[in-house]
Amino acid sequence: MKMLGDSNASRPEDAAPENRGAPNIALPSDALILVPVRRLVLFPGLVLPITIGRPKTVSAVQQAVREERQIGIVLQRDPEKDDPGPDDLHRIGTLANIVRYIAAPDGSHHVVVQGVQRIRILDFLPGTPFPVARVVHIPEPETRSTEIEARFRNLQNQALEAVQLLPQAPPELIATIQGATSPAALADLAAGYMDIPPEDKQAILETVDISTRIDRVSKLLAERIEVMRLTAEIGRQTKAAFDERQREAVLREQMAAIQRQLGESDGKSQEVAELTEAIAKAKMPPEVEQQAKKELARYQRMPEAAGEAGMIRTYIDWLVELPWSLPEEKPIDIAEARRILDEDHFGLEKIKTRIIEYLAVRKLAPQGKAPILCFVGPPGVGKTSLGQSIARAMGRPFVRVSLGGVHDEAEIRGHRRTYVGALPGNIIQGIKKAGARNCVMMLDEIDKMGRGIQGDPSAAMLEVLDPEQNNTFRDNYLGVPFDLSRVVFIATANMLDTIPGPLRDRMEIISLAGYTESEKLQIARRYLVKRQLEANGLKPEQVQIDDSALTTIIRGYTREAGVRNLEREIGQVFRHAAVRIAENSTAHVDIGVDDVAKVLGQPRFENEVAMRTSVPGVATGLAWTPVGGDILFIEATRAPGKGGLILTGQLGDVMRESAQAAMTLVKSRAASLGIDPIVFERNDIHVHVPAGATPKDGPSAGVAMFMALASLLINRTIRNDTAMTGEISLRGLVLPVGGIKEKVVAAAAAGITRVMLPARNRRDYDDIPEDARNRLEFIWLERVDDAIAAGLENNPADAGSGKVDA
Secondary structure: OOOOOHHHOOOOOOOOOOOOOOOOOOOOOOEEEEEEEOOOOOOOOOEEEEEEOOHHHHHHHHHHHHOOOOEEEEEEOOOOOOOOOHHHEOOEEEEEEEEEEEEOOOOOEEEEEEEEEEEEEEEEOOOOOOOEEEEEEEOOOOOOOHHHHHHHHHHHHHHHHHHHOOOOOOHHHHHHHHOOOOHHHHHHHHHHHOOOOHHHHHHHHOOOOHHHHHHHHHHHHHHHHHHHHHHHHHHHHHHHHHHHHHHHHHHHHHHHHHHHHOOOOOHHHHHHHHHHHHHHHOOOOHHHHHHHHHHHHHHHHOOOOOHHHHHHHHHHHHHHHOOOOOOOOOOOOHHHHHHHHHHHOOOOHHHHHHHHHHHHHHHHOOOOOOOEEEEEOOOOOOHHHHHHHHHHHHOOOEEEEEOOOOOOOHHHHOOOOOOOOOOOOHHHHHHHHHOOOOOEEEEEOHHHOOOEOOEOHHHHHHHHOOOOOHHHEEOOOOOOEEOOOOOEEEEEEOOOOOOOHHHHHOOEEEEOOOOOHHHHHHHHHHHHHHHHHHHOOOOOOOEEEOHHHHHHHHHHOOOOOOOHHHHHHHHHHHHHHHHHHHOOOOOOEEEOHHHHHHHHOOOOOOOOHHHHOOOOOEEEEEEEEOOEEEEEEEEEEEEEOOOOEEEEOOEOHHHHHHHHHHHHHHHHOHHHHOOOOHHHHHEEEEEEOOOOOOOEOOOOOHHHHHHHHHHHHHOOOEOOOEEEOOEEOOOOEEEOOOOHHHHHHHHHHOOOOEEEEEHHHHHHHHHOOHHHHHHOEEEEEOEHHHHHHHHEOOOOOOOOHHHOOO
16 A cells, blocks of 8 residues: 555646636536546545646636635546546546645646545536536435444554555554544545555445445455565565675674784785685696686675675686696506506406506507496496506506486586586596596496486486597586596496497497306405405404305305305304304304304205206206396196197297297207107197296297207206207207306306307307306307207106106
């Protein structure tokens, strides 16, 4: 609610010359001079100033003053019309007394009027120089009831609340509202002083019924009170914020004055000097140094209380603290690097050879590009720890960046500085943490990056891992290029399928197979036992574990490609020994094979190959999983039926097609295999792959499927020391498959002594660990006939064996 004053009581009319000397027009006694107004509604009982300027209006007011007549204040329908006619005026107006008429020296005319009563225009008198009309007075109803009284009290409270919300409310107005006794007069008073459009005021003026008029005014007043409350609240909040900033500025100025009086230097000047020195020492490239000095100049001109000052200071700190220059590299000692790699890791000859090759090239060509390697293998084979050993062998700092679950591009490239709390990406943060531009950076779990609405981080990694581009890597936060070409990037992954092709193409892939049993024994003896002794507070002279006990743990209590579970089991055995030593029951503990079972319980895994392949229809296959190789069993049996093929074990589409192809191949070779064709018509063949809760898919079980069906139907068992893998075609060819290294390692770990592999996979023989090669006999298959000849026992099984549901 805004109280009306002289300045906004009405819109000033167009200026007109004074016309005091115009003769009076003879008017009937019942005629009333009308004064049209543009945006003003006068209510009975209110006193308002009006500025007049139109010649007709000036003449009308002057005649009314001379004859001491009352006038009628009437609102125009169209405020833009300069010469309104009878149809341009509202029919309801207000009878008013002229309290004062003023002709100013500048030629303007002003009149102060007081509203008396509502009037209704009946008709206009013709031939007059200004509007004159016959009117009828509308008396105010004096009815009082409890309902009207309630509305009156509510309106009175609203009006008082509105006045109290005004910044400078006149005391007279408050007294008038408090002393009001007439509901009609209070409604007119509130409507007249309310800041609402003239059309709304005119509607209230035309409302004669008291109840309806009070309701309209009360509704409009409630809206204005809510607006005023919000305005007052916003004003208080703004004033509080301004006062706090003003207080902080005053305190800072006082603190600066105190420092000057004490002879202390200006804190900010000293800070700027320190930053200038730090920028000079950082040995930045010219482009970066120019950007740093520019931001420092902005920071120097900016008051400390400014919100952006802290953001600029943080940015300058990042530029200063990053290692822009290359450190002085130590001479490369190939023999020492080889010793460190052998000391930290057993086996992994291929990776060690690749690192030694890089160091040799770097020694001969110091300006060469750093390699970008990707170690792919199952969990627990030492991919992450291998990165630390590489850094130690190269004499460089090591930093690890975890990419698992990252789904925001800004995690790689950083956030732009426009955001509050923005930071550089993980790459730049890792460089700062390492403190050297030629560090070894481990990009852990690169195959587990996601993609979301914030962008694709794997796409951002394309620039990071491209030797032709990463010398000008631009982080969004820094906004300047940073050279990553000397960083040795080493990525780790469990599988390559989830890494996009362009990103995979930028890395040199090195596969790590699972460890063989002998390798696990050596790793346990060299590293795990020592580490678990330290972790459990034991000394080597207090606890000793022999190789047979370690071998028992490896065979009976773990089945994994890596050695993580093996280390946990060793730790459990040592904790049991630590309890005995802590209780002072013994000072030395020797752990043998018998002690392992007492601590760990019965073996969790057993060699079930011989048991599962002692009947016809059971073949041992080899499978690849993301955590390494594994063996699986294909079981086939027959039952009376109509020649159907039943497949169970949660097989995927490709594996189902392999089983159908194997069945068709057996049928096509029934004569050469000695199978009666009637068997296919009178029996249903059921093929099942155990571990039904685990999904299985892929074409590499084709040979095992064929062998299981052939074994069942010709009633000859498959050798229990033989496992096989390979895809088959309807022509009887054995096609190559992947994961040979992992599968062969798994076969050796499961106690298999013979493996049948596709002949076209001979190229993978050199990748198989030497220990596994020495323990296995390899049969290379060109056709399925080779598998029949090498895989089946010579003597037929018992007649009833073929009916056993394996």
